[in-house]
Amino acid sequence: NAGVTQTPKFRVLKTGQSMTLLCAQDMNHEYMYWYRQDPGMGLRLIHYSVGEGTTAKGEVPDGYNVSRLKKQNFLLGLESAAPSQTSVYFCASSYPGMRNIQYFGAGTRLSVL
């Protein structure tokens, strides 16, 4: 049982390049989330999903797209990376309902030059 796995762990991009971050969970969770964490800003929600085939915008969605084609996977895409997207990205998942404890991945450190 691996929990929440994020790939890659590190990445350096040039401005304008594109990439996809993959999040996979093996806990059969309905909900999945993508956050970014920046110094002094805390965790900010980018996009989230409440089930396979559904996605919704969070607090800071601009410049990102997501897809949830399979229940266990949640992909975060950057179509044209900008230096402002340099951050640490975290994926999380949870069950719905009262006991919806969030489980987090180890993070992806992205630098955009």
Added chain:
Amino acid sequence: KQEVTQIPAALSVPEGENLVLNCSFTDSAIYNLQWFRQDPGKGLTSLLLIQSSQREQTSGRLNASLDKSSGRSTLYIAASQPGDSATYLCAVRLQSGGSYIPTFGRGTSLIVHP
């Protein structure tokens, strides 16, 4: 919009002290509140989850309390150890609408020195 504030932002204490970390929120109609620990360069690990109907939760040396009426939660760490050094974050979910969408505080960075 729910706002979550954690005070203090940073704390440095000698080993053995009992600690209180604070989390305050502006909308008292919460669903639950979760405390997390984050080690440097790592993801978040859930410590305790308190439902809106509960007053406290305990796990080992950790005790989290919830006072909805005053919009506050505290995380009490007994007999602190160097291994407790980490950033502690609280996250609050509202009852209505997006009860699955938590709002995070910015965390308290704790250093426990030997």
